[in-house]
Amino acid sequence: MIKKAFKMKIYPDCHVEYQKRHDVLWPEMKAMLVKYGAQTYSIFLDEATSTLFAYLEIEDESLWSQTATTEINQKWWLYMADIMETNLDNSPNSIELTQVFDL
Template identity: 65%
Template sequence: MIKKAFKMKLFPGCEETYRQRHDQLWPEMVELLKTHGAKTYCIFFDSETSSLFGYLEIDNEEKWLQVAQTEINQKWWNYMADIMETNEDYSPVSVELTKMFNLE
């Protein structure tokens, strides 16, 4: 199992909209994530910095990287671009985090 962590940033005051959109995550997006190997996917919010912390467990890195190229994922990025920092292609500005400790 591959464990990944990353951080992203919401625009101030957008946390409720972010939560609502994820509470109503499109069924086709859920299927896409699962089909591409997401076993566990959690996102946490830091209200002091408006930062999001994502944690993901996947089976295969190469398969997971294909998610970004799908039409449904591109649509999701576009949908979320009004509430968070994004790159020119509307992908979230995301910084991978280095695992420093793991207790299992």
């Protein structure tokens, strides 16, 4: 099992909207995440800084890396681009974190 963590930023006035969109995550998005090896995927919000912390466990890094080019993921990125910091291709501006401890 490969553990991954990263952080992203949402706009301060979009906390509720971000939660709302994830509460009704599209079934085809959920299916894609599982198809490409996500065993678990959680996102946490630091409301004081509007920083999101994401944690997931995947089966295979090369399989997971293919998620970025799926049609559904591209559609999701476009859908989320108005409420968070993104790159020019609408992908979330994310910073991968290095694991330093595991119990």
